[in-house]
Amino acid sequence: MRRAVAPLLALTVALVLADSAVVTLALPAILVHLQTSVGQVAWVLISFNLVLGLVAVPTALLYGRGQARYLSAAGIAVFAGASAWCAVAGSIDALIAARCVQAVGGALALLGCLELLVAVYGERRGVTTWITAGVVGTAVGPAAGGLLTQAFSWQAIFVVQVPCAVLAVPCALAVRAVPVHVPDRHRPAVRPNVALALLSAALTAALFLLVLLLVEGWRRSPATAALTVSVVPVAALAARPLARHLRPPDQVEVAVGCFLIAGGLVGLAILPSAELLWTIAPQALIGLGLGLAVDRLTSQAMLLRLPRVRHAGWSIGARHLGVVLGLAILTPVFTVNLYDAQVPAQEAITSLVLDAPLQPQDKVAVARALGDELTSQQGRIPDLHRAFATLDLDPAERPAAAQLERDLDAQLERAATRAFRDSFLIGAGLALLALVAVIAPRRRVTS
């Protein structure tokens, strides 16, 4: 039991922080299952991050007054119960409410696990384990959610969290953390927290928009998208050995991390085709940047600052409000761009149909079927295969029609990829702002 305590507490930290983006790939399935709108389903993602960001600091105040193990056990239990509620939610309102409760329990659990891990491992190792678990959870979340959605259902994302969290409750109670009521000695670390918020907003572009591009724009399955975006956590794991090998100063490591994330997002903005392979290198840059910058910034925001739990609350608040900021900035931009992409996409489709090597009557039939399909899927990227499947073509015409379908799909992929470009570039801009926040000269204090 004692051996399992710290790993299970670290797993709880990873689970709570994975929940920040775990539903990204499940949003289309939730939209269909709960018969809701795109605007409402986005709140499944936003509500968790908003509530977690807002309650993190007030929750930290509770830890100054109560026993860490009881508070964290209660938080983990609330998180487990709310996860179960999410899995059985029958309406979008119930799901959003459950996600809010999940975030409140998650905030209690996150801060409690920090105190308990420090009690088990000591200050430095405990904080490092807590930060690493958080980075891994954040990076793995979208991929894990996509795989579970594809293999089972969107509810499976929440079901698997319940036993893990339930097991962590006795672990939390088993740690005999000594409650140390430390006076408020240090002010919040503004610079690392601002940089964390900006980087989290930038990472939203990478983790949220990339999966949307893969699933909605390029019509890849959630499992394929999940496997593709798993490059980010793998590259994040490679960041630590690289930093150990090159031994840069902390500020340089953080600045380089921000630069790599910005570079990776620019790479996603200038993809030369809709081949998954092209996303690998930009994602690797983002993953490396994430591994270098986020855990170092979190360390700077917390390490040797007392009370520790309060500063952890500030860093959690900064990260999750950063995610909300990213969603608030990027969602309208890519929605408008997706809408604007309809005209060039329709013109490209028209051009290809007019010049297609088909008999005139077949061209007219294709044009009619495509027109019906485009009209019925207003606001979404259309699935042209249905239009071609309904056609009654002469067998001799089928190869030309199949080639036309491939060419039209390629045009849609081009239009969708182009529609996401501005959002990725804005994400890169946010990462560069984080870089500026890190390297901007400090104000001299004159006595």
Added chain:
Amino acid sequence: MNRGPSLLALPAVAVILVGSVLGVQLAAGGASYAPLHPADPCAVRDVTSRAAGIDGLTERLVLLGLDGAACRLHVSREALTLELARPGPRSDAEVAALRAGLLSAVQRMKADGTLPPASAFVDQALDSSDLNDLLKIAIRALPDSVVDAALPTDDVLTRTIDDLDLRALLANLDDQRGLDQQLEAAVTQAVQDSLAARLHDLL
């Protein structure tokens, strides 16, 4: 031996990595990966058709006519096609541009020698017509040179386009039967007028 912190190694690695990734993507066309850009409708375009006979001629005429109309309206051929496919009334400018575009298409095909002689369409036209069988046999017996001299293709097409009620035709795009009837009536009238004009010239 312990090494001290290296100030430049990690930034150098990062610059190389980012530079390489972005360089390769730009070299592979990342900056220009966008939907197909519509071609300039005023530029000369080669137009072909998989169909033979009247269908092939009609398709080539319509494609060239769309180019000409779009050029006159200062829009792309694709934008004009999408506009014409939408339900609703057509503006005078659109109808006039389409008629002028179709007439230009006839002249262009005549000039570049891609306008087939009328004799090439006689059999297909007679098959689908409701003329008396004896009359059909008589017309089929005529030498091609006589048919071509009596009915210059460009003259028939020009008369057809002039006679066509394009506004009504555009309003009936979804009604294939109505379209066929309207076209057949316009072509028949144009053939009669063309023949009358030839006779008038002879007399």
